[in-house]
Amino acid sequence: MLRVILAEDSVLLRAGLAEVLTRSGHQVVAAVGDAEGLLRAVAAARPDVVVTDVRMPPDHRDEGLRAALELRSADPALPVLVLSQYVATAYAARLFSGAPGSAGGLGYLLKDRVGEVDEFLDALERVAAGQTVIDPEVVRVLLAHRPGDHPLARLTPREREVLALIAEGLNNQAVAARLFVTEAAVVKHASSIFTKLDLDPAEGNRRVLAVLAHLRGAAAG
Template sequence: MRIGIAEDVALLREGITSLLEQHGHIVLWSVSDANELRARLHTPADEQIPELLIVDVRMPPDNTDDGLRAAIDIRRNHPEVAILILSQYLGNEYAKDLLVGAPEASGGTGYLLKERVGRVTDFLTAIDTVGGGGISIDPKVVAALLDAGPSRGALATLTDRECEVLAHMAEGHTNEQITRLLHLSTPTIERHVSSIFTKLDLSEHPGNKRVLAVLEYLKSW
């Protein structure tokens, strides 16, 4: 996969680059400034357009949420580029904007806490999920949403088990992985997923139902 990296901490930037290259990915470029990130995607040559962007939330020039705001701008012009956000925090309104806008983009979307980068398997799994067009939300973010509970709309009709299945879907897990995590049979998980789609009125929707279900869940954030 062709990847671009925006991270202002040199050690982390080089570490991510090395890890990705060791696992067969191509790092096209890396930048340490949100303005430079925008410039890279302004008028790039075709071979310099990444399939996936890994973007730190907090970056120069203002060291607030410059990276995240740059990612949102890039998503408007390059909806085909997958975006994986790295953050030290559970999220903010810009993060919600990026995630809720995911159905209009053909590229995947992810939000990962930086501590997860050190867990190599989890990080690489998120890379594959988001790069493949899916959604991957850090389990701690999902847990915070789960604690808040489904508070509005069709989410209130989901059972506790369906909420649990949906939470695992939000983390990017497949049905097979959820089966192992919850120690349930594959047909049982499939029934829960089908029920979630029905209750959220997604059964006949032409789009990616898993992505849309997760985003309905994230609206309670």
């Protein structure tokens, strides 16, 4: 059972998320509608994981994201899953920028993914367990439309598939299952990817964060 704090200004979505979590055996210790309420709730009862929307009152811009960054600055071990209505790679970049490999789990998920209950719960539990989760649509946008001279252009189509799944936070076993290949094949592809992109083939969160750093640079270029 996870102790969860929810921050979502839509009353219906907040109630729906709370219902999904409760039925799945988790405990919603607080459900609030704005960023200030989120900060107060976390201070009052440290949860196992925070789920927050990006856009919150009063201006409905990035109040939830800023609250998430403030929480992580105060406690880098606090797992946080951020929900966004749109594929905003700049929001994802801000969330993951400078996140140390030893920090707690961190996730960025599109709200459409919440409708896939199993996927949402899997993402939540992975973040709570200290892993990194990136919505596949965000990864797709980051990988798309790179110029021919960009390092990503060196990758084969299969290597790009593997890279996208690594960037989502999947381990080698999960990537193999998703692509219906052997784990040994994934290891071989990953080794080639990291060689071509001059990345350190570190395991776990550090590996994902290294990929994200590269993709952020690609998005900015």
